[in-house]
Amino acid sequence: MLANYPLLAGLALVVVSTCLYGFGMSLNDIIDRRRDSTLASHRPLPSGRISITTAHVICTLLGFGAIGAGAIYARLSGQGYQPLVILIGTALLITFYDLAGKYLVALGLVTLGLIRFFHALIPAPQGPLIWHPLLLMNHTTVLSLVAYRWEQKRPALTKAHWWAVLGMLVAIDAILIVLEIGEAAWRGQGSMIRNLGISPALVGPGIAAGVFVVVAWQIRRRRERRIAGQMLMLYGLLWLIVYDVTFVAGHVDLLSASALLMLLPVAYAAVQLMRWWGRIVALSQRPEFRRAEI
Numbered sequence: 001m002l003a004n005y006p007l008l009a010g011l012a013l014v015v016v017s018t019c020l021y022g023f024g025m026s027l028n029d030i031i032d033r034r035r036d037s038t039l040a041s042h043r044p045l046p047s048g049r050i051s052i053t054t055a056h057v058i059c060t061l062l063g064f065g066a067i068g069a070g071a072i073y074a075r076l077s078g079q080g081y082q083p084l085v086i087l088i089g090t091a092l093l094i095t096f097y098d099l100a101g102k103y104l105v106a107l108g109l110v111t112l113g114l115i116r117f118f119h120a121l122i123p124a125p126q127g128p129l130i131w132h133p134l135l136l137m138n139h140t141t142v143l144s145l146v147a148y149r150w151e152q153k154r155p156a157l158t159k160a161h162w163w164a165v166l167g168m169l170v171a172i173d174a175i176l177i178v179l180e181i182g183e184a185a186w187r188g189q190g191s192m193i194r195n196l197g198i199s200p201a202l203v204g205p206g207i208a209a210g211v212f213v214v215v216a217w218q219i220r221r222r223r224e225r226r227i228a229g230q231m232l233m234l235y236g237l238l239w240l241i242v243y244d245v246t247f248v249a250g251h252v253d254l255l256s257a258s259a260l261l262m263l264l265p266v267a268y269a270a271v272q273l274m275r276w277w278g279r280i281v282a283l284s285q286r287p288e289f290r291r292a293e294i
Contacts (some may be wrong), residue, residue: 008072020066030045033045070083079125105157109144110168113137114172116136116139120136131198131202136243139243143237241264
């Protein structure tokens with residue numbers, strides 16, 4: 001059925017991703033509104049430009065919008081309820097991160113990677129290609145860990161945090177690969193290497209990962225640590241599109257990969273536009289004065 005409605009199915013996935021992102025951001029703003037009233041009073045909720053009731057309505061609509069679009073995609077794709085179940089699980093992980101995970105340091109950083117992993121599984125949960133979501137998960141987790149360190153966030157990272165994050169990541173990788181091997185053996189179709197999707201098509205994503213290490217090193221070498229952390233996070237999230245492009249080039253065709261690559265400058269421009277707008281809004285707010293205590 002998916003072949004009969006490719007455009008509609010693609011639009012449904014776009015709505016899923018957009019609504020999931022908006023749901024996570026709006027929920028985070030709702031939860032952080034009291035802290036933001038002190039540290040970032042210019043934001044929509046603390047400044048009063050958006051009421052808390054409106055914020056809850058928007059968050060709820062975005063959540064149900066993602067589920068509704070996911071149900072449409074599941075129906076069109078003919079994959080049963082698996083895409084919808086994974087979508088709901090992803091939304092629950094986002095909720096956990098916003099409510100508690102971001103305060104738990106190591107567990108929160110790993111949760112970010114798991115969110116990216118399951119998000120990437122939504123379009124094709126029954127597909128044999130596991131390396132794409134695995135790469136996105138590992139990239140997001142390590143990226144978040146390093147950016148957290150460079151930005152000197154609190155609570156500060158300790159050696160225990162580093163070992164916990166990397167240890168959990170290796171364990172999750174091993175479990176997922178073993179599960180994939182077990183499923184491949186149960187299917188009994190071809191060799192284990194073939195069923196795992198190990199092929200020359202993985203060279204492109206591997207090169208992309210190596211290039212990003214060089215990019216990260218250049219960012220750190222040229223920028224002050226906190227600024228470097230912010231830039232690393234921005235470029236690292238945009239780099240997810242590069243990974244998508246390399247997998248599409250290796251497993252679909254170069255034309256589709258080229259079309260997908262066009263999203264990279266669009267996404268970068270959108271981020272810069274939002275930053276510019278945020279600065280304009282901040283400047284338009286009434287300045288706050290506090291009496292100095294001597």
